[in-house]
Amino acid sequence: MQAYKIPESVLVVIHTSELDVLVIERAGQPGFWQSVTGSLDRLDEPLLETAARELFEETGIVADGEQIVLCDWQLSNIYEIYPLWRHRYAPGVTQNTEHVFSVCVPRDIPIILSPREHIAHAWLPYLEAADRCFSASNAEAILQLPRQLAPNPKSK
Structure with a gap:
């Protein structure tokens, strides 16, 4: 297991066709609401694989590529890692690159939170x-x- 988190992550915005968005509350920081996020497990992990893995781990939603399809926005954000979480990264690492994805799901899809991560x-x-x-x-x-x-x- 690697000692430090890789400072490259995905953000997956889960939404319905009516633009309702699923937000989840962090277990370790009550009141901190977010979309699905997560870092690469290994440097060569494809971003789409990371997004699908995090989507499933945090919500139980499976991106099957047919009915539930992840959309890569081809958009990256570089931001300062919150001081609260910097200890998870190698010394001196202060920025993270976040790649944005979205997924449209039915409103009644079952949500199974990872209790370790979200409450x-x-x-x-x-x-x-x-x-x-x-x-x-x-x-x-x-x-x-x-x-x-x-x-x-x-595109028309």
Whole structure:
């Protein structure tokens, strides 16, 4: 097992076609709500694999590639790692690169939280979900949902 977390992660925004967004509350930090997040397990782990693994580990949702399909936004954020969590990274590491994904699911999909990581979940309209997130990059990703999901007129 590696000693330190890799400072490269995924953010997976889970939403319905009506733009309700699933947010989950961190077990170790009550009041800290977020989307699914998680670091690469190994340097050569493909981002899509990381996103699918974290989605399943944190919510029980399986991205099967047919009915439940992860969408890679081809968007990365670099942010300062919160001091609270810097001890998880090698000495001197202060920034993380986060790659954004989303997944559209039915509103009634069963959510099975990892009790080690999260204690509650809520479906909220996307604006409320963004307001609830403690992470600025997570909130911004949620606010971008309508633009990300809009049909691209250039592709017609």
